[in-house]
Amino acid sequence: DAGVTQSPTHLIKTRGQQVTLRCSPKSGHDTVSWYQQALGQGPQFIFQYYEEEERQRGNFPDRFSGHQFPNYSSELNVNALLLGDSALYLCASSLVAWGSPLHFGNGTRLTVT
Amino acid sequence: AQKVTQAQTEISVVEKEDVTLDCVYETRDTTYYLFWYKQPPSGELVFLIRRNSFDEQNEISGRYSWNFQKSTSSFNFTITASQVVDSAVYFCALSEADNFNKFYFGSGTKLNVKP
Numbered sequence: 327d328a329g330v331t332q333s334p335t336h337l338i339k340t341r342g343q344q345v346t347l348r349c350s351p352k353s354g355h356d357t358v359s360w361y362q363q364a365l366g367q368g369p370q371f372i373f374q375y376y377e378e379e380e381r382q383r384g385n386f387p388d389r390f391s392g393h394q395f396p397n398y399s400s401e402l403n404v405n406a407l408l409l410g411d412s413a414l415y416l417c418a419s420s421l422v423a424w425g426s427p428l429h430f431g432n433g434t435r436l437t438v439t
Numbered sequence: 440a441q442k443v444t445q446a447q448t449e450i451s452v453v454e455k456e457d458v459t460l461d462c463v464y465e466t467r468d469t470t471y472y473l474f475w476y477k478q479p480p481s482g483e484l485v486f487l488i489r490r491n492s493f494d495e496q497n498e499i500s501g502r503y504s505w506n507f508q509k510s511t512s513s514f515n516f517t518i519t520a521s522q523v524v525d526s527a528v529y530f531c532a533l534s535e536a537d538n539f540n541k542f543y544f545g546s547g548t549k550l551n552v553k554p
Contacts, residue, residue, distance in 0.1 A: 359540070359542075361542075361544075366546075366547075367546055367547070368443075368445075368530055368532075368544030368545050368546045368547050369484070369530070369542075369544045370544075371541045371542060371543075374540045374541070381540055382538070382540040382541055384541065414482060416482075416484065418484075424472070424534070424536060424539040425472045425489065425491065425534065425539070427474060427486040427489055428474075428484075428486070428542060429486060430476075430483050430484040430485075431483060432481055432482045432483045433482045433483070435482075
């Protein structure tokens with residue numbers, strides 16, 4: 327039973343560039359959420375996708391956008407990268423039911439120079 | 440305001456000691472879920488337990504136990520007879536019924552278990 331997989335593992339970008347991160351959810355899960363985890367901090371909610379639509383969004387600018395595909399996989403796009411975007415980006419999948427625990431991938435470490 | 444507070448930034452213990460990780464939460468909802476996650480150096484957050492706000496029974500699972508007290512808005516996690524493999528960052532999280540798509544995580548407690 328495959329868990330949540332994310333790619334790439336690490337990424338180095340320059341300020342102003344754009345980046346796309348990818349996520350495949352755990353088998354049987356239909357909901358994908360993205361979180362940003364700065365060093366030494368807890369994960370912060372970016373947004374959640376269900377049925378190919380953004381269902382909820384956290385306090386992140388429009389530079390952060392996403393997509394969910396019919397096979398439930400998802401992408402996170404960040405435009406006009408800033409140094410402050412350097413973080414671990416975690417994808418989590420779950421069922422849409424309230425109380426369903428999030429299952430996380432290993433994350434993508436993004437470094438912006 | 441922080442919805443989930445983990446006041447202990449880092450704890451160091453010697454193997455076989457018991458250790459308790461504190462979690463205090465804040466919510467106006469009467470219906471919510473609380474969670475604990477473990478994050479080893481690999482980065483993946485591993486789900487440990489969830490507790491519904493209507494269920495204040497404490498739970499024990501092997502060396503792990505959880506104490507949920509609504510009166511003090513706390514959901515503490517105890518590891519009995521700690522082992523080196525328990526070394527990780529532990530996060531407490533809150534999911535409210537009115538906003539259940541979004542999990543609020545604390546800042547985490549780094550546990551170092553020394554042999």
